[in-house]
Amino acid sequence: MPGDLAQRWQSDLDGLESPQTVKWLRAIQSRARHEFNRSGLPGRMDEHWRYTPLRAFEGRHLVRSLPSTGFNTPGRIFAAQAPVQIDMSDGAPADIRGRGLEGLTVLSLQEGLEQYEGRLKPLVESLDCSGPGRAFTAINTALLEAGLVIHVAEHVDAGQLSILWRGGDVASGELHSSRVFILLDRGARLVLLEQFGPSMEMNDDEIGQPGPGLNLITQVDLAESAVLDHVRLQSESGSASLVTNTRVNQNGQSRYAYTGLDFGGGLVRHDLFVALQGFGAFARIDGAFLLDGNRHVDNHILVDHVAKGCRSDQFFRGVLGGRSRGVFNGKALIREGADESSVRQSNANLLLSPLAEVDSKPELEIHADEVEASHGATVGQIDDAAVFYMRTRGLDENQARKMLISAFCNSVLDRINTSVVSTADLESLASDMYLNMPDMAEAVR
Amino acid sequence: MKPKMLEIKNLHVNVGGKPILKGVNLTVGAGEMHAIMGPNGAGKSTLGHIIAGRDGYEVTAGEVIYQGENLLPMPPEERACRGVFLAFQYPVEIPGVNNTYFLRAALNAQRKYRGAPELDSMEFLGLVREKLEVLHIDDSLLHRAVNEGFSGGEKKRNEIFQMAVLEPSLAILDETDSGLDIDALRLVADGVNQLRDPLKSMIVITHYQRLLDHIVPDVVHVLADGVIVASGGAELAVKLEEQGYTWLEQGGIKAVDTHGTSSQTLQ
Numbered sequence: 044m045p046g047d048l049a050q051r052w053q054s055d056l057d058g059l060e061s062p063q064t065v066k067w068l069r070a071i072q073s074r075a076r077h078e079f080n081r082s083g084l085p086g087r088m089d090e091h092w093r094y095t096p097l098r099a100f101e102g103r104h105l106v107r108s109l110p111s112t113g114f115n116t117p118g119r120i121f122a123a124q125a126p127v128q129i130d131m132s133d134g135a136p137a138d139i140r141g142r143g144l145e146g147l148t149v150l151s152l153q154e155g156l157e158q159y160e161g162r163l164k165p166l167v168e169s170l171d172c173s174g175p176g177r178a179f180t181a182i183n184t185a186l187l188e189a190g191l192v193i194h195v196a197e198h199v200d201a202g203q204l205s206i207l208w209r210g211g212d213v214a215s216g217e218l219h220s221s222r223v224f225i226l227l228d229r230g231a232r233l234v235l236l237e238q239f240g241p242s243m244e245m246n247d248d249e250i251g252q253p254g255p256g257l258n259l260i261t262q263v264d265l266a267e268s269a270v271l272d273h274v275r276l277q278s279e280s281g282s283a284s285l286v287t288n289t290r291v292n293q294n295g296q297s298r299y300a301y302t303g304l305d306f307g308g309g310l311v312r313h314d315l316f317v318a319l320q321g322f323g324a325f326a327r328i329d330g331a332f333l334l335d336g337n338r339h340v341d342n343h344i345l346v347d348h349v350a351k352g353c354r355s356d357q358f359f360r361g362v363l364g365g366r367s368r369g370v371f372n373g374k375a376l377i378r379e380g381a382d383e384s385s386v387r388q389s390n391a392n393l394l395l396s397p398l399a400e401v402d403s404k405p406e407l408e409i410h411a412d413e414v415e416a417s418h419g420a421t422v423g424q425i426d427d428a429a430v431f432y433m434r435t436r437g438l439d440e441n442q443a444r445k446m447l448i449s450a451f452c453n454s455v456l457d458r459i460n461t462s463v464v465s466t467a468d469l470e471s472l473a474s475d476m477y478l479n480m481p482d483m484a485e486a487v488r
Numbered sequence: 489m490k491p492k493m494l495e496i497k498n499l500h501v502n503v504g505g506k507p508i509l510k511g512v513n514l515t516v517g518a519g520e521m522h523a524i525m526g527p528n529g530a531g532k533s534t535l536g537h538i539i540a541g542r543d544g545y546e547v548t549a550g551e552v553i554y555q556g557e558n559l560l561p562m563p564p565e566e567r568a569c570r571g572v573f574l575a576f577q578y579p580v581e582i583p584g585v586n587n588t589y590f591l592r593a594a595l596n597a598q599r600k601y602r603g604a605p606e607l608d609s610m611e612f613l614g615l616v617r618e619k620l621e622v623l624h625i626d627d628s629l630l631h632r633a634v635n636e637g638f639s640g641g642e643k644k645r646n647e648i649f650q651m652a653v654l655e656p657s658l659a660i661l662d663e664t665d666s667g668l669d670i671d672a673l674r675l676v677a678d679g680v681n682q683l684r685d686p687l688k689s690m691i692v693i694t695h696y697q698r699l700l701d702h703i704v705p706d707v708v709h710v711l712a713d714g715v716i717v718a719s720g721g722a723e724l725a726v727k728l729e730e731q732g733y734t735w736l737e738q739g740g741i742k743a744v745d746t747h748g749t750s751s752q753t754l755q
Contacts, residue, residue, distance in 0.1 A: 427543075432580040434564035435540045435573070436594035436650065437601070446593065450584025450633075 048100060049083035049178075055105035056080075056185055065156045067164055068187060075184035078172040085175040092176060094370045094402050095341040099284050099310035100218065102253050105182060108134035108189035108219040126203040133211040134221030134257055135189035146199030146231075148192075152222060155192025163192070163224055166262045170290070179286045183220045183260045190222035195231035195269075203234040203463075210242040210255020210283065218256035218284070225261065227269035227297075234272045234463045240279030240307055254282030254309065261289045265297040267321065272300045272463045276472060278307035281336055288314040295321025295350070302459050303330040303342070304472065311340040319346065319353035319381075329358045331455040333448070334367035334399075341370035348381040348411070355385075360455050361392035362448050363399035371420070374406040381411045388418035393425060393451055449473070492553070493518045493658050493689040494539075499550035501531075501538055508534045510714035511550070516658070519686040523700055524693045525725060526711035527733040532693045533577060535711070536662040539691075540574035541567050554658065568594075569601035571657030575647035575664050577693075582634035587646070588616065590634050591653055598654065619652040623679040641672035648679040659683075660691045665699035677702030697729035 056076055085092035127141030127149065136151050156163055172181035195201040206223075227233060242255045265271055271291075279285060285308055291299050305311055317326045332340045346355040361369040375386040388405040403420040425447055433443035456469055464472075494516040501509040508531045516522050526532050538545055539552060541564035552559040559567060582590065595615075596606040607615065620627055625645055635643050644664050651659050661680065665673055680690070680703050692703060700708070700722065708725045710718040712733070718724065 426580075429580050429582050431542055431564060432576065432582070433590070433594070435568055435576075436591075436654065437565055437568040437598040438594055439563075439565045439597070442593065442597065446585055446590070447582070450582065453584055 046083065048097065049079075052084075052105050052182065053080050056182070059105065059107055059186065064153070065160075067160065068156065068167070071167055072185050072187060075172045075181045078174075079178060079181040079185060082173065082175045082178060082181070084178045089176050091343060091372075094368070094372070095310070095312055095339065099253070099339070100256075103216050103218045103256050103284065105186065106217045106219060107186060108221055126205060129191065129204070129206045131191075131206060131208045131221065133217070133255075134208075134219035134259070136191060141204075144199075144201065146196035147201040147204075147233075148194040148196075149204075150192045150194075152188070152190035152192060152224075155224060159192055159194065159224070159226070162226060162264070166224065166264065170260070170262075179258050180260065180288060182218075183222060183258050183288075186220040187222055189220070190224075192224045192226070193233070193235075194226045195228060195233050197228040197266075198230040199228075200232040203236060205236040205238065208237065208239045208257065208259075210240075210257070210279075213243050213254050213280075213282075214245050214249035214252045216253045216256075218258055220258045221260075223259070223261040225263045225271065227263075227265050227271055229266040230268045231266070232270045235274070236464070236468075237273070237275045239275070239277040239285060240283060242280060242283065244280070245282065250282075252282070253284065254280050256284045257286070259285075259287045261287065263289065263291040263299070265291065265293045265299060265324075267294045268296045269294070270298045270300075272460060273302070274459065274464060274472075275301075275303045277303070277305045277311060279309070279311070280307065281309045281338060283308050284310045286312045289316070291315075291317040291326070293317065293319050293321065293324040293326065293353075296323040297321065298325045298327075300327045300460065301329065302455065304332075304455070305330070305340045306333040308338055308340060311338070312343070313341070314343045315345070317344075317346045317355070318349055319355065320349050322350050322352045324350065324353045326353075326355045327358075327458070328355070328373075329455050329458050330371075331360045331362075331452045332369045333362045333452060334369055335364040336367060337365065338367045340368075342372065343370075344373040346375045346386070348375065348377040348384045348386070351381055352383045353381065353385075355387070357388045357390075357405075358455065358458060359390040360452050361390070361401050361403075362395065362452060363392065363401055364395040366396070366398045368400045368402075370402045370404075372402070372404045372406075374408065375416070375418075377407075377409045377411045377414055377416075379410040382413050384411060384414045384416075386414065386416040386418075390420045391451075392420075392422045393448065394422060395425070395448075491518050492516070493520070493555065494691075495553040496535075497551050497553070499535075499538070499552065500548045501534060502546040502548055503534065503544065505546075507548075508545075508714055509538070512711070512714070512716055514709065514716060516689050516691060518689055520706045521684065521690045521692065521703065523703075523705035523708045523725060524691060524711050524716075525695070525697070525708060525728055528695065530711045531714045532695075532711050533662055536574055536577075536660045536691075536693055539567075539572060539658075539660055540564060565597070566601075568654075568656075569598045571655075573651055573654055573656030573659045575644075575651060575659065575661040577663040577666060579635045579638075579643040579647055581636045581638075583636050585634050587632055587634050588612075588630045591616075591650060594650075595653060615653065619649065622682050623649060623652055624675065625649055625679075640667040641669070641675075644668060644672070644676050645679070648676055648683075652679065652683055656688070658689050658691070660693065662693045663695060664692070665694055665696065673699060674702060697725045700725045 087093055130138040357373045359371045363369050371390040373388050377384045390403045392401045405418040405420050407416050430443045496512055496514040499509050499512040592612045704722050709716045
């Protein structure tokens with residue numbers, strides 16, 4: 044199967060020789076294409092893809108992601124006071140709203156590649172495209188054309204910026220590629236809220252076809268003392284496929300706080316790679332996945348402690364009903380010399396159905412001294428004693444279960460800093476999160 | 489005669505195939521407070537759980553009539569909505585669920601069942617303040633997760649607080665006194681006494697008599713090996729305290745009360 048699909052995607056790529064205007068990219072793209080042609084797609088034998096079969100990509104084909112007309116905003120600058128909102132359609136910028144603020148720059152990828160060549164070129168070049176496990180990176184690089192560049196200047200607090208990702212033609216079977224660069228200069232701050240879906244509903248005659256498909260790479264570069272709060276909310280339809288790869292480079296004293304909330308999607312794969320390169324950097328990487336039906340969400344995290352005295356904290360909660368499957372594969376690598384590092388990993392899961400599955404794999408690899416490390420993973424079920432207790436107070440079984448599941452997941456929301464994301468936003472996140480819960484509670488019975 | 493709140497007739501219950509209750513008869517009138525005493529393993533807590541509706545118990549004979557209706561087929565939440573309340577011997581910790589939020593959801597579920605309008609958070613807070621004042625409980629418990637990290641005394645007080653807010657017609661207090669020091673015991677007992685009402689009934693399940701120094705019951709029953717072997721006034725509790733449960737085992741009770749009447753013979 045991976046062989047057939049890989050061949051088809053190779054011929055897709057051959058037919059998509061895009062007229063790249065940015066000269067320095069041409070060689071990189073041609074190398075990526077070559078890598079993909081040579082390696083193909085990952086199969087079950089690939090350790091990092093063994094939990095996530097690519098069946099969902101059958102019937103999809105690769106396309107160029109072209110910016111829609113109307114988003115031509117060279118050098119446009121936006122405000123923190125009125126949060127900036129960017130709409131992305133099929134991986135390309137479609138609309139942008141907000142008011143100007145000195146020090147925040149938002150550009151389409153094409154504009155950004157020219158204006159920020161000096162900073163973006165090394166980032167593009169740093170991505171390894173070799174081997175089947177990096178097939179989606181190779182494809183993304185080969186098709187690099189649509190996306191965004193967001194830059195916050197030194198010591199500017201850019202406030203909140205949100206990006207809404209949606210599939211345009213929902214039943215086209217296309218797999219779009221997009222790339223986002225986020226550059227925070229020394230002491231800069233940004234709150235980035237990303238929402239994936241829900242895309243438009245399919246027409247009746249389209250049901251059964253592959254829905255929106257996106258292959259997104261986000262590259263984040265945080266200078267000394269920069270702070271990025273990153274909240275992602277994914278509520279795509281069950282026919283959607285989403286492969287995202289977020290790569291964060293952290294310099295000294297910088298802080299990256301990630302919260303990923305997944306409660307939709309058909310096949311969803313998140314790779315998150317954080318490199319702690321400077322003394323005192325801190326990464327908090329949290330997630331909740333709340334799945335029903337046949338949904339599949341795979342979180343692959345690698346925190347690379349390169350420098351001394353850095354901290355990282357991974358905290359994931361999974362709730363799985365129906366025949367859904369969740370994966371938490373979280374690794375912390377503490378390199379030689381990265382002494383006085385502190386690492387925490389926690390993943391707890393609730394299985395609501397005998398057919399649901401969770402694969403939890405917290406990993407620590409330590410090559411340094413004086414490291415403080417803890418990790419743990421649990422899989423359990425809803426506490427029947429608690430359900431009975433709540434029922435004796437008048438709540439019905441469904442309400443009781445729902446309250447317990449909410450509480451379980453709220454432990455993730457509670458970790459979001461309310462000074463950067465308002466309580467109202469959190470409440471709306473929570474209510475979005477529990478939209479599909481009644482079905483989940485019933486799935487058990 | 490007072491209207492009957494609860495009537496248990498010839499109740500036989502098995503747990504895991506093993507008989508625990510072997511023909512319990514008990515009638516509680518409206519406004520009455522009954523105490524059920526007895527040695528460990530007599531079936532006291534089983535009786536409380538059966539009335540509250542816990543799974544895992546097999547009723548092999550007999551019936552439980554509450555306010556004229558057969559209680560046993562009702563799910564636990566319906567019993568609660570109709571006014572049955574069990575104060576747990578071991579209140580369950582519910583991490584992450586705020587105590588106030590939980591109690592408001594419970595009260596509103598009950599009000600909805602009865603066709604009463606639901607209370608908004610301001611109205612609910614008003615009610616809560618009123619009850620806290622009556623019970624002399626400070627509001628620190630409100631802001632925490634249900635029973636999470638509560639001391640033994642706090643858990644028991646929280647049960648009484650829930651009872652005060654939910655205003656049940658029939659409350660069963662399952663060993664509410666266990667694990668409490670004397671001050672906590674007095675607080676809990678004061679709370680219970682505040683909630684006595686001519687229209688409401690209570691069943692206090694206890695191993696020791698000391699709670700009954702503070703809560704004076706109308707009737708005391710002794711449950712031993714799955715049957716009520718003696719019933720009497722408050723003085724029965726005193727006698728039990730003096731002579732211990734071995735007194736029962738040594739044949740202190742001549743006639744076994746099987747009809748829920750007050751006929752018994754004490755030595």
